[in-house]
Amino acid sequence: MKDKRILFVSSEVVPYLPETELSSTSFNAAKNAHSKGVQTRIFMPRFGVINERRHQLHEVIRLSGMNLVVNDVDMPLIIKVASIPKERMQVYFIDNEEYFKRKAVFTDEDDQLFPDNDERAIFFAKGVVETVKKLNWAPDIIHVHGWMASMLPIYLKEYYKEEPLFTESKIVTSLYNGGFEGNLCEDFAKKVFFDIKDKKKVAHLETPNYVNILKCAIENSDAVVHGSETIPTELSEFLKTQKVPVLGYELENQRDAYLEFYTDLVSGS
Numbered sequence: 001m002k003d004k005r006i007l008f009v010s011s012e013v014v015p016y017l018p019e020t021e022l023s024s025t026s027f028n029a030a031k032n033a034h035s036k037g038v039q040t041r042i043f044m045p046r047f048g049v050i051n052e053r054r055h056q057l058h059e060v061i062r063l064s065g066m067n068l069v070v071n072d073v074d075m076p077l078i079i080k081v082a083s084i085p086k087e088r089m090q091v092y093f094i095d096n097e098e099y100f101k102r103k104a105v106f107t108d109e110d111d112q113l114f115p116d117n118d119e120r121a122i123f124f125a126k127g128v129v130e131t132v133k134k135l136n137w138a139p140d141i142i143h144v145h146g147w148m149a150s151m152l153p154i155y156l157k158e159y160y161k162e163e164p165l166f167t168e169s170k171i172v173t174s175l176y177n178g179g180f181e182g183n184l185c186e187d188f189a190k191k192v193f194f195d196i197k198d199k200k201k202v203a204h205l206e207t208p209n210y211v212n213i214l215k216c217a218i219e220n221s222d223a224v225v226h227g228s229e230t231i232p233t234e235l236s237e238f239l240k241t242q243k244v245p246v247l248g249y250e251l252e253n254q255r256d257a258y259l260e261f262y263t264d265l266v267s268g269s
Helices: 021-035 117-135 152-159 188-193 210-219 233-239 254-267
Strands: 005-010 039-045 067-070 073-076 078-084 089-095 141-145 170-175 223-226
Touching: 005 021, 005 117, 021 039, 021 089, 021 141, 021 254, 039 117, 067 117, 089 117, 117 152, 117 188, 141 152, 141 254, 152 170, 152 210, 170 210, 170 254, 210 233, 223 254
Parallel strands: 005 039, 005 141, 039 089, 141 170, 170 223
Antiparallel strands: 067 073, 078 089
């Protein structure tokens, strides 16, 4: 995998957010690949709880400035960047004042999901793709972690399917046990349908709970990784119906297992 390019897209990454299985695994996957000579880029949302001064985030003017359309509304895209200390890895942050300024991640002070989490996920997916296009950086592998990043596979496979930069990219989605209770906005499917004019493609989002959002990601991925030792039973059963390579949960030899998995995907073996 040396000299190959892997784009890691995650809802959460340490050290910018608290340590969880998801934030640690997505960071370690990128770190391990980087240590083996793989070219890496990490993308995550710029949540308002991230201390920009402490982590030395700064806006990249040449990448910012465009508007992304979400549900027929123009939303300004701001790109910020930082480097993870000691690792020499760049992290790009997708930002927007309305979606990400609030001092919280997914829920309010009453632990209720933000009503615009669906639009935040759409904006994040589009923001990642548009930024990578501006960087003119064609990834061999795109590894997606976390439900807020899970719109990326369907947008790459459908909305951006004519984009030559991603023609050879293989999409990997990691599945985790932690998610959220309840549903996102009931209009989630309609908002995605604004971009992707195929109701069959957005059918899972008609009931936008955690499992269905991940089903949508799986259907549009080239491979799947078990990021947790156990995942929701409904996801496990659904995965059995999909003809994609699956990497089981790895803890002790995660570094080698992930790299071998990436290599097999790129080589088509």
